[in-house]
């Protein structure tokens with residue numbers, strides 16, 4: 028058995044994905060979750076961490092300061108934890124290129140869309156506006172371009188007639204709570220890595236992400 032991966036989570040909001048990772052990890056102990064960092068002092072994720080006795084740091088974003096100020100403070104706070112794995116869980120700031128480079132292949136994100144469709148914000152509404160029949164969420168390695176790194180798992184659902192953005196968001200999040208802990212576990216078990224811009228699972232480069240449906244994840 029490999030020792031658990033020293034892991035930090037970055038979150039800006041509710042932190043329900045962070046909670047799912049915590050809950051899953053209680054059973055599997057695949058991760059050693061050593062800290063939670065937020066850019067938002069009001070984030071509910073900070074309360075969840077405190078409840079679980081996980082150390083927290085807030086690196087507040089100050090609009091009056093040059094952007095470098097935040098990037099440097101974040102990089103310093105991250106490196107103080109000496110993480111093997113960084114999990115972005117609803118972290119609403121772009122990670123500056125030097126920090127991405129320092130943790131290449133060791134930083135995961137989850138984005139609520141079937142990447143490469145709908146990078147950025149308001150993914151559920153954009154999917155409805157375009158009358159897509161499929162929607163979902165993607166776990167991917169983080170690279171310098173936003174929502175762009177090699178995809179690992181994609182959970183897909185069929186958009187139902189009359190679906191709302193809130194309804195879609197709830198269905199997507201229910202799948203996120205399963206696939207994000209799974210991808211993190213694969214990483215911790217040494218099954219998942221990134222090389223030459225490709226996600227590698229069980230020694231095979233993934234030409235496309237592992238696809239899961241709502242039924243698979245029930």
Ligand code: GRF
Nearest residue numbers: 040041042043044117137139
């Ligand atoms: C998730 O839906 C995730 O896809 C996106 O931000 C949302 C975060 O939600 N990156 P929560 O804070 O985990 O509840």
